[in-house]
Amino acid sequence: MTAPTLVTPRLILRPLTGADFDDWVAFHGDAETMCYLGGPQPRSVAWRNLCAMAGAWTIRGFGMFAVEERASGRWVGRVGPWQPEGWPGTEVGWGVAPAFSGRGYAFEAAVAAIDFAFDVLGWDDVIHTIHPDNARSIRLAERLGSTRRQLVALPPPLDHMTVIAWGQRAADWHARRPGIVQAPAVSSAG
DSSP states (O other), X not given: OOOOEEEOSSEEXXXXXXXXXXXXXXXXXXXXXXXXXXXXXXXXXXXXHHHHHHHHHHHTSOOOEEEEETTTOOEEEEEEXXXXXXXXXXXXXXXXXXXXXXXXXXXXXXXXXXXXXXIISOOSEEEEEEOTTOHHHHHHHHHTTOEEEEEEOOOTTSTTOOEEEEEEEHHHHHHHGGGTOOOOEEEOOO
16 A cells, blocks of 8 residues: 555644654654653664654555644654554554644544544554553543553564553444544545
8 A cells, every 4th residue: 555645634644755864863862752662763773763664554554654744844753553563453653753742743643543544444453552651642542542451562672661552443433533533634645
């Protein structure tokens, strides 16, 4: 599947490109941002991870999106479906650069990504793997309607991390979805 572009009221979720690299490096190199995401990454590791995310569209037919602010075109973060080899489930994950935290962008982008996972990819279930001390992501998972499930193991090299799977079924999402936010537009650009 070619990565589509999703448009929400304030954001554009689009395929990752090489032009995202400097923003990607800044995001993945920030100690606070990466505190619960495996720790800061040097530029060379960030490059490999950007390529893995972008390449997931070719290999798996899905991957995370680059998120940009519609009004400014600024790079906000990365959000979307993710399930590398050995992952404990079909995940919709999120990460927003510090300059954009507290604006509801992670929520808005996650709603669009969950819609995409259920309605386009046909997933029946989504999880969010969250470190037990990551209060902000736990609040976001709860706001999305996900519930705490169980402790799960991540594959190497993240097998040292303690994470809990939060999640929900497609039927539950669709039952509560009309009250969450306006549905995003989907285009096949990309």
